[in-house]
């Protein structure tokens with residue numbers, strides 16, 4: 001019992017240490033900077049689409065423009081930002097931070113410095129995972145707040161929202177209007193499950209860090225896998241391959257965008273994603289345990 | 294409990310087909326400064342990593358303070374500290390924060406204890422500075438501080454004076470001796486500097502190419518052979534005299550216009566030799582007992598039956 005207590009205490013100390021390291025590094029601001037850039041570009045894009053629609057649009061689309069003006073607000077804007085954010089930007093930022101906190105520390109010897117203390121190596125991996133997960137949620141939270149504030153300021157704070165089903169749920173889904181009363185709840189759910197998906201990215205980068213122990217390799221290889229899967233998953237004639245790709249489950253949050261939340265699909269994707277995450281962590285710990293430091 | 298701080302038996306380590314350590318045995322009594330000497334690539338760092346459980350040997354057993362390293366590593370590490378190769382810290386945290394977060398993992402720690410230790414290694418003025426702004430020597434000192442905390446009884450220092458200025462080297466050597474004498478801490482240091490081991494260590498093991506070539510008490514090793522050093526400018530005459538007098542010349546060290554002969558013989562033979570040299574009309578620049586340095590011993594042992602060039606050995 002006291003052993004368990006001591007282990008928990010050590011993991012807490014290590015996590016605290018990791019968080020301090022993450023927030024102390026100036027590179028933490030880099031994440032903030034790219035989020036602001038993304039929000040700003042999205043804001044300009046949406047603004048131009050509403051107020052200066054492309055000249056070649058037909059009459060029905062002009063009507064659509066009016067609809068946009070009425071139905072875009074802080075919430076829908078924030079969801080618009082989440083889509084490119086979770087596809088590319090945050091995996092990139094969180095992944096590189098994960099590699100930086102593990103592979104780079106292997107390379108520069110800090111992993112050895114910590115391993116010289118009386119801590120099980122498993123807790124070192126676990127603490128990094130917990131700290132980076134927390135950090136991922138902080139980044140997502142920041143993104144949500146900034147994008148909501150920006151959207152609310154430019155397009156209005158509340159109201160019903162327009163959802164482009166195809167962007168989230170595939171070609172079959174339609175465009176529909178979501179009631180303003182449930183929009184907030186959906187926004188929070190979408191961001192929450194996007195965070196859950198980021199955890200698997202963190203775990204994947206930690207695993208490759210443990211395998212390669214070099215910063216460049218630990219970034220290039222999982223990035224390569226991620227983007228390859230992502231590109232292949234997007235190609236129409238690769239559909240039968242898609243279900244085997246690890247990226248398939250990363251979009252678990254998209255089910256919250258359906259008219260009625262697709263809980264069944266979300267549960268099964270969520271379980272697979274969780275299994276991936278746990279396997280990555282187990283592999284990382286086993287390798288860490290058997291490595292010469 | 295045994296009074297051995299480190300006991301290793303038959304430690305063997307290979308990297309692929311390369312054998313880095315062959316069957317190393319080691320007995321380090323607690324409360325001594327133990328030197329581990331060898332040229333670059335001899336396997337010093339490899340052995341230290343094994344003794345700390347950072348690296349797993351192919352074969353062998355290690356006990357630290359009577360506890361099996363492979364079974365009780367986490368307990369052992371509560372009272373063992375080390376600097377292995379270059380000191381690696383978290384550059385964007387201050388010296389104090391680094392020590393605080395690292396030491397906290399081994400047990401309870403007080404602010405005073407950390408500050409005292411920073412003072413011991415001479416870093417009290419820069420405790421609040423980010424380690425990223427430290428010079429290599431300052432990091433090396435911080436490494437020693439980290440090895441000492443919280444209250445470690447055994448510390449491993451892998452080439453601790455590497456990168457230090459002469460003042461720093463002196464400081465670290467004095468610190469090592471003081472730690473051992475005043476706090477009873479066992480210090481295991483590796484070095485390729487013979488003078489260093491001679492100055493600070495009580496015992497030494499010499500390894501070369503992963504093999505132990507010698508293990509001894511430093512004072513015994515240095516005094517092992519009694520020799521006389523005799524320096525003169527009448528080189529030809531002296532050589533002739535020594536040969537005809539049946540003196541055994543071990544080495545002749547030529548200088549600009551003089552030579553120093555190293556002869557076999559005890560200190561007590563010096564007065565007689567001096568008298569005879571004077572009566573033979575040979576000028577004496579210097580005559581004294583020749584104290585073997587570890588350098589002599591080292592070259593003699595590791596160079597024996599080897600065709601390597603000198604530059605290859607160092």
Ligand SMILES: Nc1ncnc2c1ncn2[C@@H]1O[C@H](COP(=O)(O)OP(=O)(O)OP(=O)(O)O)[C@@H](O)[C@H]1O
Nearest residue numbers: 308311313331332333334335336337338339340485
């Ligand atoms: N990870 C590794 N993979 C392969 N070979 C290694 C590895 N680590 C060390 N070696 C080899 O093992 C031998 C001993 O290395 P080690 O670092 O222990 O030497 P050392 O005595 O500490 O030398 P130095 O004085 O240069 O620090 C060297 O020949 C080295 O090339």
Ligand SMILES: [Mg+2]
Nearest residue numbers: 337338378451
């Ligand atoms: Mg070395």
